[in-house]
Amino acid sequence: MIRVFLVEDHELFASGVRNELGEGFALVGQAGTVTEAVAAIPGAKPDVVLLDVHLPDGNGAGVVEAHPGLRFLALSVSDAAEDVIAVIRAGARGYVTKSISPPELADAIRRVHEGDAVFSPRLAGFVLDAFAGSAAPSIDPELDQLTPREREVLRYIARGYAYKEIARELHISVKTVESHVSAVLRKLQLTNRYELSRWASERRLA
């Protein structure tokens, strides 16, 4: 039984999720704002927190930062890349759009619970975009650049391939695909890359 906490201010969507989460999941709490969520999450002891990126009193990143070590899956209807990247950089393990089908959502929660990273095609696109343009000098190439293999895996995700399909295409195991994705996630969270902040500010300014 996976204990799920839902941070979502749109009641319509929240009740949809409540009804759709079938067997194997227990909804242990719900909050509609950053403040409420920060107050209620420790007591509810969830395994996974489903988090809307946009909350009435701020970006979901605040909730993630307040609970280091907890597993977060970000949800959004937004196309604003910098908001999504902000939540991921704060420590969320994945991002899916709200148009996701119920079985896909259940699968994503399960995978985040197991410690995997969950990348939707859109997030993979954002990440590739953010790491594009490798010409700038980097302080820490280990963190500031993606390996060709990681790039390849992300491209497959952006193309809509499931991990299993990627593994088949690249002749590697699903576990290896997962470790590549986790490595990308780690880089995204740890890099201080100049390019990344410039990318975000350009998107915000444009």
Place this chain on the structure above:
Amino acid sequence: MGWMFRRSAADRVLTGVAGGIGERLRIDPVVVRLSFVVLTFAGGAGVLLYVSAALVSRRPAPAELPPPPRTSTTQAVAIAMVLTGVLLILRGVGVWFGDGVVWPAAIVVLGSAVIWTHGDEATRARRLAWMPRPIRDEAVSHRVRTLVGVLVIALGAWAFFSSNPPLDLFGDAPSAVATVLVGLAVIAGPWIWRLVRQVADERRERIRQEERAEMAAHLHDSVLQTLALIQRTEEPGEMIALARVQERALRTWLYGKSRPGGAGSLSAALDELAVWVERTHRTWIEIVMVGDCPLDDAVRALVHACREALVNAARHSRARGVSAYVEVEDDQVTAFVRDQGVGFTRAAVPADRHGIAESIEGRMERNGGVAVVESAPGRGTEVRLRIPRSHAT
């Protein structure tokens, strides 16, 4: 630190110090400002005090709404007494421009305070209640207050001239003009300042209202119309298609300006394409883009091939939707159009159907690119397109 006050963002003339102190002590900022003015005549002590207050105070909170200042008569008297005390101390230690300057200035400022301080409505009502009957009316009391203020200011001016013999108010034209000007400034200054602020506030409010009206008009023309259509629709497929089209339009309206390439770019062309295919073929399309570039003939050929691939998928795959991934690199543009539908074998496609051979493969090859179509029954279809960029940037 608790004793520190915030400068006011909403009510400020210079840095918001006086407004901040007024908010903190719940007194009219006009009184605070005038106190600084009086102290300035005491050897410049006011300027010094103001600067140090500005330095120790905290930055104004963004978008704070100040509580209405409440100046009760008791408070006003207390402030006047404290101020007088401070002036006497400063006089004692010698920080002083001289009796002939400071006391008249204090009187002038007192007159200005009489005219310009006004508490909130409750205070005013209370004050009016124990006024003599003839001036219990608000307008009358205002006139009386103004008159008293002007008289006090005139008294201050007179005191200034009588204690500074070299200047003669009535015999010397320049000093008479200067006196009238200063007097007018003291009497009308706060009023003009308030007027300027009011105009600025009104302008801000008008801009806000215009923005709101524009947004309401847009939502009315688009979202509300679509919602009405959805309610009248019986068929789920049609509902989803309507919702998708509306979603895409709204997204473009909300975030479209942040497209790096703007109009005439590949991303804009693909957005348009996705809308068209969704509308005509009742499916949903998700496009993920990395990078962007302007449209030239080669890139346009890629867009056309994408369209053919999307239409084929929408028509034949029976999949829930189609996803497209397009990446712009320095030397090439690649596109992948993928569905997880029924798939097909190339051999089973009738030879007279030109879709794949002509519109996709032929078009790409003519522009120096490559097209690969991969499909198998039951495993979906992916069309991979690659075209070199004519001018590498």
